[in-house]
Amino acid sequence: MSEKTMDAALLAKMFLAGAQNLDVKKEWINELNVFPVPDGDTGTNMTMTITSAAREVQSLDKLTMKELCKAISNGSLRGARGNSGVILSQLLRGFTKTVRGSEIIDIPLIADACEKAVETAYKAVIKPKEGTILTVAREMSKIARKLADGQMDLPAYLKSIIDYGNQTLAKTPEMLPVLKEAGVVDSGGQGLMVVLEGAYDALMGKEIDLNFAKPETTKQNVETVNDEDIKFGYCTEFIINLEHALSGGQVEELRRFLTEIGDSIVLVPDPELVKVHVHTNDPGMAISKALTYGYLTNMKIDNMRVEHREKLIKDTKKLELEKEAEAKKPAPPKKAGFIAVAAGDGFREILQGLDVDYVISGGQTMNPSTEDVLNAVDMVNAENIFLFPDNSNIIMAANQARELVQEKNIIVIPTKTVPQGISAIISYDPDKTIEENQKAMNDVIATVKTCEITYAIRNTTIDDREIHQGDIMAVGDSGMLAVGRDIQETALEA
Structure with missing residues (x-):
């Protein structure tokens, strides 16, 4: 195999890398989505489409060009979701239909395959519009044909096609008014470029960069689109x-x-x-x-x-929380800051009343990630930050975040409940050293006993107690404390 050709193994590697890159960047692509409907799912739909094909590729026992192309074509078609996902599946279908009969793919064959990919995708769409993924794919197929008779090697050839595709993508707002109004490029076209860029990185032996920039104006602009x-x-x-x-x-x-x-x-x-x-x-x-x-x-x-409405509510709430945290950041870093994890507006209000700098939304059924914790740390302008996980399932993520932070001193107080966290925060004494406060907080949480009241969603047996669906349960640090049918009676018994 020369520098101007690829075999099935290389094509499979490039395809899987493209799928991985799309998966990494799908949320960014979701935020660009305003056409044909601003429902924020283009990245997700394209990812699910290509992931379906990637699973079939990874499960192949024998990697021949024919079997590889069949896996990509069938997998993407059956997994296709949404407008953009179906179009992506048709681009893959047309490309693989052209190359499946050759064990070695050269540059002229790639040009043929690009043209077939575009032809197949256009046939599937009833009323194609300019300024979409179809436009980007079509223009790349043109440059692929134009450069196919030159003296380029495969990396230079593919790089030229991708560069031209990105140039076309940048022009999509001029072709589709809704994109220009929102200040974004076409999300489907961007998804296609992400796949190709991941494939090119694999060809060059590079790892996909997981850190990518998001356009800062995307969310605000997308919100200008109405339900009507x-x-x-x-x-x-x-x-x-x-x-x-x-x-x-x-x-x-x-x-x-x-x-x-x-x-x-x-x-x-x-x-x-x-x-x-x-x-x-x-x-x-x-x-x-x-x-x-x-x-x-x-x-x-x-x-x-x-x-669409749910997306706007989610984005608006996130922006409000970011602004709220930003407003609390004093210019000079203070000696100590506080971050706590809690679920619900009630606990959030209590913690903020105790001067907690940032409350991460989370709890038993919604554990925040290490990245969520790191984002919170970035929001708090303090030399030392006390971090209260307030749930045993979150302590590990908090400790991982502490290991990743270099410029601030993170002190994880291993609180397992919100009452423990509140008690630890109350015990803080600004006249004491950070080390003295850490010891005092660890001492005080050991004395806190917590009882949580909930109800059973099904029949079961816990700690030799028979529990029926709808029963009120009092759960404490040591396990099940009481079971009953009345909230107050069960709480008093516990």
Whole structure:
């Protein structure tokens, strides 16, 4: 194999690296998503699509070009989600269909495969628009053909294609007004470039950079899009498993029907199945029509208006918390700061009343990650920071964060409950040294006994006690303290 060709092993390595890079950067791509609907799922959908294919590639017993291409094509088609995911699967399908018969791929064959990829993807989309992933792919296929007859080696050839793709991506806001209004590039096109950049890094023997910059204005700009802009409310997709292969007339009949009831239509016919994606206000009509051709699998219906509102609420809340923490940062670093973990507005209010600098949302069923803790540390302007995990499952993440912080002194007080954390915070004495306060806090949490009241979600037996669904349980440091049917009586018994 020369510097101008690749074999199945190299193609598999590059494909998996591209999938990994997309997985790493999917949240960033989600934030760019404003077209066709601002529901913030492009990165997720493209990742799930390519991950489905990656799993099939990794499970191959024999790595030949034919088997590799079959795994990529079938895996991406069956795993395709959303408009962008289906288009990505069709780009992969067209590319692999061209190269599957050759064990060695050279540059002219890559150019052929790029053209076939674009042709296949365009056929699947009923009303393609400029300024999308299709535009980016098409322009890259043109430069791939133009450069195929030159003297470039494979790395230089692919780098030139990727550079041209990024140039085209940067122009997408000028092609699609909704992108320009939001101040973002096309999210599907960005996802495609992320895949190709990961593949190129693998070709060059580099590891994928997990640290990537997010555009600072993305969230605020995306929030300018209103629910009213969503004409068809339900993203509907499924696979029709055919009893008999559809004729050309039947495919056109289905295509016309979908056009009448919705938009953003992607229709991918195969001899054994048909992949359907449509935005509609009546998913039932699409499903009923599909059932006349065969049985359905991989069904998914999402209310895009609800998804959009939930995304705006989540982004707004996060921005408010960041601003709240930022406002508390004094110019000069103070001697000691406090970070605590708690769930719910009630505990948050109590802790903030005790001058806790940053409260991380989390608890028993929502453990914050080490990264969440590190982000909180960045928000607190203090030389020494006392960190209260307030849950045994969070202590390890807190200790990991402490090991990663160099510029601040992090003191983890191993609190297992919020009452322990509150008691430790109250015991702080600003006239004492950090070491003296650490000892005092550790001493005081050992004296705190905590009882939590909850209810049973199913029948079970704990500590030789029979517990029935709906029972009130009092759980303490030593285990189950009491079980009853009345909250007050159970609490008093504990």
